[in-house]
Amino acid sequence: MVVDRKNTKRVVIYINDSQKNNLQTFLHSIGFHYYTIQSKLEGSWEHGIRHLNNHVWPGSEAVFHLIVSGFKVELLLKKLKSFRMGLPDNVVMAVLVCPLDDFIYNMMSVDIEPDDSTEKVHWLKDDE
Template identity: 40%
Template structure:
């Protein structure tokens, strides 16, 4: 296990889907690229603020899953708060921070054993 891939946090950023491209551009501006995006997420923020993709509760949100070194979490929070302050007041945006045991950026080359018998089965399954 390589030390450089330990001590990370996952930051889950919930934001109105209409702001998705704006947040992506912001990440480009700060040279941050370790994230994934889940679109069309229905959320309930309060009794009166719901994004359920219906006529009564229109809109959806998206979730950005950021992989951030533990030592950089406070700086990322500062960046995200600064970004949020640039948006109109009514935009819903929140952040959750979760522990991560480790990050494996390239599973193919990681020093993890392979189940050879299962590998053969899988390879043969797709060769017909």
């Protein structure tokens, strides 16, 4: 996988768990093979649209996490729109696009000097 570390976006796709396999098949059909999936998530989208996976309203969501080169995001969104248009109206699908400051695919191959010191750091303070 070749990705420009400084020109990437995080794309998160929320979809009904029942459509997880369809989205996986679709992503592979367009040549996209790099993602992570979280399945069987419970959530509330808005008043009246809840998937709490209980006896009253069975069902759950899946979340796909993708890393995409910035210039390819618009193309991916167009393809996802086409995919969504082929699904039933009652299927929940949302997409979140976030900028990334950096994306390090392999820590062993990145040019970062390791720090083996045992010095304590106050991680939540900005004044140091």
